[in-house]
Amino acid sequence: MNILIKELHSRGHTITVFRSSGSWYIKESSPHYSSITIDTPGGFDEAFLNELTSRLIQIQADGESSWTRLQVEWELMVKGAEMTQMEIEMLSKLLDDHKLTQSLKDAKYDLVLADPVQPSGAILAHYLNLPLVFNVRWTALGEGHFAIAPTPLSYVPMPMIELTDKMNFLERVLNVLFFAFYELQAEFILRPMYAPFTNKYLGPDVDYFQLIQGADIWLMRVDFVFEFPRPTMPNVVYMGGFQCKPAKPLPQDLEDFVQSSGEHGVIIMSLGTLVSELPKRIIEEMAAAFAQLPQKVIMRYTGEKPSTLGNNTLLVEWLPQNDLLGHSKTKVFVAHGGTNGVQEAIYHGVPILGVPLMFDQPDNLSKMRAKGAAKVMDIFSVNRDSFLQGLQEVLHEPSYRENMQRLSRLHRDQPMKPLDRAIFWIEFVMRHKGAAHLRTESYKMPWYTYHSVDVILFLLAVMTTFVATFVFGMKFLCTRICCKRKSKQE
Secondary structure, three states: HHHHHHHHHHHHOOOOEEOOOOOOOOOOOOOEEEEEEEOOOOOOHHHHHHHHHOOOOOOOHHOOOHHHHHHHHHHHHHHHHHHHHHHHHHHHHHHOOHHHHHHHHHHHOOOOEEEOOOOOOHHHOOOOHHOOEEOEEOOOOOEEEHHHOOOOOOOOOOOOOOOOOOHHHHHHHHHHHHHHHHHHHHHHHHHHHHHHHHHOOOOOOOOOOHHHHHHOOEEOOOOOOOOOOOHHHHHEEEOOOOOOOOOOOOOOHHHHHHHHHHHEEEEEEEEEOOOOOOOOHHHHHHHHHOOOOOEEEEEEEEOOOOOOOOOOOEEEEOOOOHHOOOOOEEEEEEEEOOHHHHHHHHHOOOOOOEEEOOOOOHHHHHHHHHHHOHHHOOOOOHHHHHHHHHHHHHHHHHHHHHHHHHHHHHHHHHHHHHHHHHHHHHHHHHHHHOHHHOOHHHOOOHHHHHHHHHHHHHHHHHHHHHHHHHHHHHHHHHHHHHHHOOOHHO
């Protein structure tokens, strides 16, 4: 979101950011925006997220199994509900402050820009009667497309189960079962959580899910180089890779280390900002595998230094990921599979050795595996031999780099940069006070109308009536003819 904010600010727009007092990486002060801070945790404080990620890693460290998968899903559902409840409390505090809400109305904003994974943006836009633009990958209902676009389950895989758009019968059964699970969760867990709030502040006729589906523009943080082809809608704008840019020169000390790799090149490893450390056994095994390679390794890791760390490995607390991925000596990206990292790897054409940890990471990497641009390993069962074998496969099997570079060419070959496209549509909504002409009204239909169940039942009833009338008519005529013949014979 900060990338969009900086670009909007550079074009002369004034931005106000709502944040909770416990917000981790949304800072209170910035040269690019002013902020309004609500004195409540809000669900995204550092302690809460660290506790969640540590718990998920702890569960998965016991090994991959159906029970482990169920535990992870349960933990995410429980913690997700806690985060939603904290977000609702923050919104209640905001809307109860009548002086603040009146000042917001008086400010005459042009639009609300929000991430729909939590309810704040959609509710605030409705309350202030403002157009709504989403910066979106996920919503409370799941992956963004599933909230607004037709989703044929025969070839559109549900997120998180690592299927492709080519499913056999059993995979399609699994796909439908997971779809039903998420629908039931939305209906019986999420909807009851939002209902008391929307009834109190927005009125009994307002449904939170309809507020989400009624957004003017959906800026999707993916494209169809990354995603499998699927139906979409006119108000969905694809800006996958909008954060990517040409590499800048590295700091001199890092450049010297990279150049010291000679012809062998460099491997980069990063597990994102949420994971500060791994179980000791895992990081020791990974470091030992790195030590056996002729390549130099730059590893972002803030936990305890592994005792098996080789002389070829540089441990850093932060690395310029985009600039390193764009360096000519970078050979492989060892990544957890966050959307940003995957998109940057696509942009720069660097193959991936994926070690997913949680959330959407396994699903993101499974897409790259299906496209032949990544090898994916279970990080919780790796040892130095299996990890070394995986590294050598991605390093020396040409298809991984060739496939990723093909994806890179496809991604870059477009008439407009993704960031420029995103800003155009944000400003379009400002100019025209919304984009209602692009927004379907299908989300307001009951499910039986959307799927034409009532029409099908009506036509079946008409057809049944016609057939029944025809059959009884013919039976009646046959009976009359038989009766006349019998009378004549007598």
